[in-house]
Amino acid sequence: MKLFKNKIFLLFLPAAIFMILPFYGFFHALTQSTGGEGLAHYEEILSSERFLSSVWFSIRTAGIATIISIILGLVFTKLFHPLLNNTFPRLMVWIPMLFPHFVWGYMVILIFSETGWMAQTLVAAGWLGDTSNFPVWTRDPEGIGIIVTYVWKEVPLVILLLFPVYASIRPEFYALVNSLGGNAWHRLTTVDLPHLLPVLVESFLIIFSFTLAAYEVPALIGTTFPEMISVLGYEWFYGSSWEDRPLAFAAMVMTSLFLLILTLIGYFGLSRRRWRAMRGDRA
Numbered sequence: 001m002k003l004f005k006n007k008i009f010l011l012f013l014p015a016a017i018f019m020i021l022p023f024y025g026f027f028h029a030l031t032q033s034t035g036g037e038g039l040a041h042y043e044e045i046l047s048s049e050r051f052l053s054s055v056w057f058s059i060r061t062a063g064i065a066t067i068i069s070i071i072l073g074l075v076f077t078k079l080f081h082p083l084l085n086n087t088f089p090r091l092m093v094w095i096p097m098l099f100p101h102f103v104w105g106y107m108v109i110l111i112f113s114e115t116g117w118m119a120q121t122l123v124a125a126g127w128l129g130d131t132s133n134f135p136v137w138t139r140d141p142e143g144i145g146i147i148v149t150y151v152w153k154e155v156p157l158v159i160l161l162l163f164p165v166y167a168s169i170r171p172e173f174y175a176l177v178n179s180l181g182g183n184a185w186h187r188l189t190t191v192d193l194p195h196l197l198p199v200l201v202e203s204f205l206i207i208f209s210f211t212l213a214a215y216e217v218p219a220l221i222g223t224t225f226p227e228m229i230s231v232l233g234y235e236w237f238y239g240s241s242w243e244d245r246p247l248a249f250a251a252m253v254m255t256s257l258f259l260l261i262l263t264l265i266g267y268f269g270l271s272r273r274r275w276r277a278m279r280g281d282r283a
Contacts, residue, residue, distance in 0.1 A: 026256055033249035041250040050225070050232070051251065057226035061143035062211035065150040066204055072151065073158025074200070078192070081166040084159070096156045101149065102216040108149045109221060112137040138221045145221040146228070154207045161203050165195050201266045209259045229255055 033041050045051040076093075083089045096104065111117050119134035128134060138145035173191045182190070218228035227235075229251060236248035 026253070029249040029253050029256075033246050033253055035246075037246075041246045042254070045247055045250055045254075051229075053226045054229045054232045057143065058212055058229040061146055061228065062150075062208050064143075065147045065154070065211050066208040068147070068151050069154040069207055070158055070200060070203055073155045073162060073203075074196070076155070077159050077162040077166055078188075081163055084163050085167070090163075093159055094156050096153055097160070100216075101153055101214065102220055104153050105145075105149050105217045105220040108145050108152070109138050112145065112148065114138075139223050141223050141226065143222065146218055149217050149221065150207070150211050154211075157207065158203050161199050162196060165199050166192075169195055198270055201270055205263055205266055208262075212259065213255060 077084075080089070084093065109116065113119070114134045114136065115131050116138075119128065119131040122128040122134065123131055136144075137148065169191065174187050177187050177190055212228075213230055215228075215230040215234060218231050219234070222228055222231060233248040233251045233255075236244040236251065239245075
C-alpha cells in the first residue's frame with residue numbers, strides 16, 4: 001500500500017508501456033511457431049544446414065563488427081578525448097550517426113565494390129590492371145562489406161558512450177599510478193577498465209544485438225548464401241510457401257532468446273563484480 005501511496009509505481013509505467021509491443025511481438029511469434037505442431041518447426045530449423053550456416057555466419061559477422069567497433073572507439077576516445085571537449089571536433093566525430101545504416105551501406109558499395117571508387121582509382125594509378133582484380137569486399141561470403149559498414153557506423157556510437165566516462169576520470173588517478181612506477185598498461189587496467197567495463201559491456205550488447213538482427217545492410221550488400229539470420233527470416237516470412245512462415249517465427253524467437261540470455265549474462269556478470277567490489281574482494 002505504501003508503494004501506491006507514494007506513487008513510486010508511476011515511475012515504472014513508461015517502461016511497462018514501452019515493453020508492451022516487444023512482449024506482444026515475442027509471444028505472438030512464439031504462438032505462431034508452436035501452434036498446433038508443438039516444437040516441430042524448431043526441430044526442423046535446427047536440422048537445417050541453411051539455418052545453422054546462417055546462425056554461424058550471423059554470430060561471426062556481428063561479433064567481429066562489434067569487437068572491432070569497440071576497440072577502435074576505445075582507442076580513439078583514449079587518445080583524443082581532450083579534443084572532444086570542443087564542440088566542432090565532437091560534431092565531426094558524430095556526423096556518421098546522423099545517417100541511416102543503409103546510407104553507409106550504399107557508401108561502402110560506392111567505395112569498396114569491384115567497380116567502386118577505390119578500384120577505379122587503383123586502375124587509374126596503374127596499380128591494378130583491371131577492376132576485376134580488385135578484392136571482393138561487397139556481397140562476399142565472408143561478410144566483409146557488412147562488417148565495414150557496421151564498424152563505420154558504430155564507432156561514433158562507442159565514442160559517444162565512452163566519452164562521458166573518460167571525462168569523469170580524475171587525472172589524480174593516473175598520477176597515482178605513475179608515482180608507483182606504473183606504465184600505460186597499468187593505467188589502462190587499473191584506472192580505465194574499472195570505469196569503462198560497464199559501458200563496454202553495454203556497448204557490446206547494444207551493437208551486437210542490433211547487428212545480429214538488422215536487415216537492411218545484409219540485404220543490401222550480403223550474399224544469398226550464407227545469409228544473415230534476419231534475411232533468412234524475411235525470406236521465409238515473405239516467401240511463396242506459407243509453410244515456411246512458422247519457420248521465420250521460430251528463427252526470430254530463438255534469436256530473441258539468445259540475445260536475452262546474452263544480456264542476462266552481461267547483467268549478472270556486472271552485478272557480481274559490483275557486489276565483490278563493495279565487499280572489498282579482489283577476485
